[in-house]
Amino acid sequence: MTIIDGKLISQQIKDELKEKTALLKEKGVEVTLAVILVGEDPASQVYVRNKKKACEYIGYRSLSYELPATTSQEELLKLIDELNNRKDVDGILVQMPVPEHINEKAVIDAIDPAKDVDGFHPMNVGALCIGEKGFVSCTPAGVIQLLKRGLPSDYSISGKECVIVGRSNIVGKPMSLLMLRENATVTVAHSRTKNLEEVCKRADILIAAVGRAGMITADHVKEGAVVIDVGINRNADGKLCGDVLYDEVKDKAFAITPVPGGVGPMTIAMLMNNCYEAALMHNADLLK
Numbered sequence: 240m241t242i243i244d245g246k247l248i249s250q251q252i253k254d255e256l257k258e259k260t261a262l263l264k265e266k267g268v269e270v271t272l273a274v275i276l277v278g279e280d281p282a283s284q285v286y287v288r289n290k291k292k293a294c295e296y297i298g299y300r301s302l303s304y305e306l307p308a309t310t311s312q313e314e315l316l317k318l319i320d321e322l323n324n325r326k327d328v329d330g331i332l333v334q335m336p337v338p339e340h341i342n343e344k345a346v347i348d349a350i351d352p353a354k355d356v357d358g359f360h361p362m363n364v365g366a367l368c369i370g371e372k373g374f375v376s377c378t379p380a381g382v383i384q385l386l387k388r389g390l391p392s393d394y395s396i397s398g399k400e401c402v403i404v405g406r407s408n409i410v411g412k413p414m415s416l417l418m419l420r421e422n423a424t425v426t427v428a429h430s431r432t433k434n435l436e437e438v439c440k441r442a443d444i445l446i447a448a449v450g451r452a453g454m455i456t457a458d459h460v461k462e463g464a465v466v467i468d469v470g471i472n473r474n475a476d477g478k479l480c481g482d483v484l485y486d487e488v489k490d491k492a493f494a495i496t497p498v499p500g501g502v503g504p505m506t507i508a509m510l511m512n513n514c515y516e517a518a519l520m521h522n523a524d525l526l527k
């Protein structure tokens with residue numbers, strides 16, 4: 240059984256970006272990410288801090304906007320508009336969730352799709368859907384990298400039965416489109432799926448993205464399957480755990496991602512990759 244090491248693979252990706260970023264700098268291009276946090280949600284503060292730290296590590300410039308929870312939607316949209324118009328800003332990220340009085344969709348729609356490094360804008364989601372270029376949501380993009388870099392080099396996604404449990408806009412749905420792009424046969428299961436165990440047992444690649452601790456048991460897993468756990472939950476003891484009951488599933492799986500240290504670290508690595516791609520796109524003339 241292989242434990243797919245997301246910490247290691249995310250580090251490799253960040254180191255590759257660090258090298259490429261130094262080369263860009265020599266050509267006069269500095270990659271810049273603007274990070275906006277509204278309010279003081281402690282989990283969001285940690286995420287934002289980690290994103291800024293990753294920028295610093297790779298050599299990006301990060302602009303930080305930490306706004307009070309009382310910020311109006313109008314004020315936030317005005318800031319986004321300013322950042323959309325700034326030539327020196329490549330990526331714009333508004334940390335979710337935003338306070339209740341702000342409409343999340345209005346915020347996502349306001350970001351210039353060419354700076355939407357989260358890949359949440361309908362234009363980018365649509366581009367993914369029809370196989371055009373665009374920014375891809377970071378967590379599902381990270382799962383693809385785990386499969387490509389974390390498994391033996393002769394492992395191929397093409398033709399595999401892939402079952403995704405969960406249909407969220409930021410993980411389940413884009414994940415299904417990415418796996419389809421890799422030529423997997425894709426099933427998306429969800430809370431209304433009948434006979435979930437049976438459906439999951441068909442999977443050569445099982446991707447759990449529901450957000451319920453330990454809901455995928457050994458009875459959901461075919462012998463020799465690859466199991467990817469996107470869940471980040473806390474169990475009754477307050478310990479971080481995934482959607483997969485790791486201890487009983489690992490003995491059946493061909494490969495599995497741990498929580499923490501699996502999918503989690505990949506999200507930021509892929510965000511950093513999107514920022515790099517944004518800077519290449521924005522400086523295409525200069526880099527010709």
Ligand code: GUN
Pocket residue numbers: 332333334335336357377506
């Ligand atoms: N909140 C939780 N995950 C994410 C993410 O990937 N991007 C943003 N902007 N907010 C989040």
